[in-house]
Amino acid sequence: MKKYTLLRTFMLFIAALILCGWFSIHTQAAITKGVKAPEQTVCFEPDTTSVLKNPLTGWVMYLGRAWDENFWQTQRYDAMPVNGGDSTVRVSDYAGTCYIRINWNMLESKEGKYVWNDPDSRIYKLLASVRERGMRLAFRINVDSRDQGQNTPLYVKEAGAKGFQDPNNSQIWSPYPDDAVFQQKYEKFLQAFAVAFDDPDKVDFIDAYGLGKWGEAHGVKYNDYSKKEEVFEWITDVYTKAFKRVPLVINYHRLVGDTISWAKPHPDSKRLLERAIAKGYIIRHDAFGMTGYYEQWEKDFARAYRYRLPIIMEGGWITGAHHRYWIDPSGKYREGHSEDVRLGEYEESRNAHVNMMDLRTGDEVASWFNTSFDLVNRFVREGGYRLYPTKVSFVNKARQGELVSMQHNWRNLGWGYCPTNIPQWKGKYKVCIALMDTGHSIVKKQIAEEADLSAWVQGCDGHYTTNISLEGLQKGSYTWLIGLVDTTKAYQPGLKMAVDKNLLFDGWCKVGTLEIGK
Template sequence: MYSINTIKKMKRHILLYTFMLFMAALPPYGWASEYTQLTIANEGKAPDQTVRFEPDTTSVLKNPLTGWVMYLGRTWDESFWQTHRYDAMPVNGGDSTVRVSDYAGTCYIRINWNMLESKEGKYVWKDPHSRIYKLLATVRERGMRLAFRINVDSRDQGQNTPLYVKESGAKGFQDPNNPQVWSPYPDDAVFQQKYEKFLQAFALAFDDPDKVDFIDAYGLGKWGEAHAVKYNNYSNKVEVFEWITDAYAKAFKRVPLVINYHRLVGDTISWAAPHPDSKRLLERAIAKGYTIRHDAFGMTGYYEEWEKNFARTYRYRLPIIMEGGWITGGQHRYWIDPCGKYRQGHSEDVRLGEYEESRNAHVNMMDLRIGDEVASWFNSSFDLVKRFEREGGYRLYPTEVRFVNKARQGERVSVQHNWRNLGWGYCPTNIPQWKGKYKVCIALMDDKHRIVKKQLADEADLSTWVQGHDGHYTTTVSLDALPKGSYTWLIGLVDTTKAYQPGLAMAVDKKLLVEGWAKIGKLEIKK
């Protein structure tokens, strides 16, 4: 018999011996080493080189849903660039000139249905000899995208709806100030059937994000601004709102849709206290994929707390598009604005007011508008034109990238990359039409300038890069199937619908770019 103390000693020795055998079976440094090795294998070889980028704050980037918008006159022809001096616009009252199209990335036209389809099924955009076809072609020739609002209400304008709609039995009304023109009631079934057919045909041609930046997708009421809508039966207001927003959302899947966040959206009057329905109706459109714009920036008696609060609610959730309200080239009496800051004969006061209100709302896009308004931006407020390019919308660039410059064939390596948005707006990759479209991508280029490797940084969400919130990511790149040799690391913002080719211009010095990619550094792959 062994004593109790002896038995206890034997148990301790057996336990110690068992533990030593177990440890001997492990890799060197035991469990901690195994966990570390597994982590490194998953993340890739750690980076050992760093490159930092200084942002380009001056170049016009012309990315979608950001920057300046100029307007087209719907009666203009293709020669307006010369006749209105848009190809040689004087700046700051001096002798130097610039091209308006070098600053504006989008060209917006408020056109009417009658101009696009005066006879049923005869679409003007299909006729290369038509004035409208040639006019729109000049926009594309200058590297700009289009945007549209299609008006159907003829009040205060010409015949905006084709008369074949009336002849088909649609009910409507005459303009009391001009009985020669007719408008349909938007709650008329014949009108709705004809308009849906037109929208489907229009979308076949223009639901193309390479050609079109956005569709102002309501178009009812006076001037298509979503107010002063005249119904056959007012009780159909909500039903008509649902119909028109459904019709556009059904027709356009790839191009963003926008709506005026008017306090009386869809109502029969033009201005009063906010209607209780307005917020709910606008939220219904937003749920269908709409984003928002407003037509009265700088009019402080019109763009008030309701509008400011609505925009604030959707800051960094939806891109906001701005349009100035005052017309400074005519008798619009901007000097009576309640802010008291606009002097008669000083359009630059209004321009500054619009700019400041746009900055407060964090808008993505500002408007140059048309005629005298464009001239005033360039002639007296050119500093603000350039300033918005620098400060407004979104302006993205990589601040720092860490990478590996030596690796072996088949290895997995890590690239750490940080991103910043210089603009007060945001890159709206969260909207339905852009979901998954634009991504960060790491690439390798061989010594023959061929892209031989692309790796998406799926974890990077461009819409979260807002002022004060940079993006920080680590992306693992597998070097499988790459032969030994010299390569160049690249990074870019790619369009996933186009084989991961660069889709968004970055605020990076052009000397550091190759076909839209930013050059990071070298990688030497050995056996």
């Protein structure tokens, strides 16, 4: 009995030792699998002056439809005087996007013959000169010929489309937008256009309505006015089916799609615009600074979509042509003082929290640089979105295979926002943490899925903790990197950050070092 008791005690002791050893091994494994907290913190000061040229933010310059690729010299865009002095700058160093209001006839005067496929054409060379300067394009395609040249190719009329003559020029013809032949031909054209230009590397946005006077979505002339809403649905459907990757824009005009150009807001306008927005459109307006046109209805509409959609601004007054801007109801614009108009446009843009402002063409561009260069630079600093990491906390020593965490805070210096919430950008741009080895190869990338760039607006920073597994990494020295990557391009940096250039490596921001041991 005593022997049996001793044996049982011995066996229990051995079992306890085994159990203890098992517990010790698995406890150590649990510790290894635990997340190691950050050990070091760095803070970053923002770069507030560099032009970052990110998509859907910053300055837009316009192309003249009659220009060729030499306009950079003939219009002095490569040597634009500033502040009335002898110093000059390149306009393309400030504007990241080049917008052209072109017409259908210029792009396809003969059916199926597309000018963008002809390297010898003036338009092809003009657009290529923009891309050579690291700028993206933007388009509005006009079809209504009133007050302009022949905007719709005449092969459409010859095919049987019904339309009307310009009352001031009997030689100029426009189609009714509710005509079936016009719609069939235009849809075919837009599908071909999208094949070439539904490319976010080339194109920033498409001004995707183009009907009515000057393509501005008002003064639309129908064969049957009762088809107004049907036409609106058709044109917005055609664009959304054709363009999947490039954002589409519509003018939030108080008389959108209607036959007149200015009056009290039409009761249909808000509902129609909301229909376009539901299909994936963003918004712009063509009369900033015109206080008799850009009134409370427009302000309220923009306010309702603040930080929900990016807003693109165009100024209304043409100062270089003495477009009688001094009659503006605000009383703020003195005759002969274009700088007054520029300030008025700037202030209204700030109030609306726009993402993009326009320099336009010719004398208007000269006005911005010659009399209001301070505002050009202010918008670079203050407008649109301007993102950077304010503080990053990281692990600087770890073991192979360990799970470590990084804490990272982000801020937007601009009054606009980064529109990663729009359909064309959904999931496209993300915060990414990376490790680089001593040979400057990126050996680890970890997306911070919880980080939402569109939520970073003035007064609302982003605060995140992301776990990174070191599984598969050899012992040695590494550099922590952080960036805003394009998920459609193998998670390479896609958005420029407002950080000191000396801290950047191929678009990544260098954070600190990590030593991995056994």
